[in-house]
Amino acid sequence: MGMNVDAIFQIAGMGIIVAMIHTVLKSSGKEDWANWVTLIGIIVVLFMVASYINDLFQEIKRVFLFK
Amino acid sequence: MDIIQVVGIGLIATILALILKEQKPMFAFLLATVTGVIIFLVVIGKISEVIRVLEKMAAQANLNMIYLDTILKIIGIAYIAEFGAQVTRDAGQGAIASKIELAGKVLIMVMAIPILSLIVETIVRLLPS
Numbered sequence: 139m140g141m142n143v144d145a146i147f148q149i150a151g152m153g154i155i156v157a158m159i160h161t162v163l164k165s166s167g168k169e170d171w172a173n174w175v176t177l178i179g180i181i182v183v184l185f186m187v188a189s190y191i192n193d194l195f196q197e198i199k200r201v202f203l204f205k
Numbered sequence: 206m207d208i209i210q211v212v213g214i215g216l217i218a219t220i221l222a223l224i225l226k227e228q229k230p231m232f233a234f235l236l237a238t239v240t241g242v243i244i245f246l247v248v249i250g251k252i253s254e255v256i257r258v259l260e261k262m263a264a265q266a267n268l269n270m271i272y273l274d275t276i277l278k279i280i281g282i283a284y285i286a287e288f289g290a291q292v293t294r295d296a297g298q299g300a301i302a303s304k305i306e307l308a309g310k311v312l313i314m315v316m317a318i319p320i321l322s323l324i325v326e327t328i329v330r331l332l333p334s
Contacts, residue, residue, distance in 0.1 A: 202281025
């Protein structure tokens with residue numbers, strides 16, 4: 139339960155930090171770096187989300203499909 | 206009092222998603238997905254207890270296990286399809302969500318066909334020839 143709620147805060151924190159870095163880099167004239175940071179942040183978060191969805195599917199398989 | 210936890214998680218995630226949506230909509234979408242997964246994981250433990258009881262009752266009643274198996278599989282398909290469709294619709298892709306729902310309905314129908322054919326056979330046998 140505790141670990142579960144942590145994931146929400148992790149993802150929200152990642153989002154806010156990435157948005158901040160994006161703004162800072164953009165205002166200092168490094169547009170391409172800002173886009174790279176956004177892309178990598180999205181990939182990292184996507185990885186976390188994918189592992190959670192995998193957990194969910196395994197659980198549903200265990201409970202409903204018996205396999 | 207799991208409902209308080211679930212509502213708390215939902216409210217916090219909603220606030221965070223609203224904050225993120227202005228900056229990066231992608232992160233808000235991923236946050237909503239993870240929230241859905243987490244709430245589902247909280248609830249699915251309870252469902253599994255209920256299902257164990259149902260299984261025991263079916264075993265006591267000497268019911269053929271295939272029926273219960275099929276029904277549980279159908280419930281599982283319904284939950285997964287609903288989850289996927291809602292997440293997809295939330296991201297603004299209503300067409301893909303409709304297709305996921307369609308796939309869920311078709312697969313449920315395919316799983317229900319053996320039971321349906323059994324019912325028809327039974328009725329035909331009951332009818333006086």
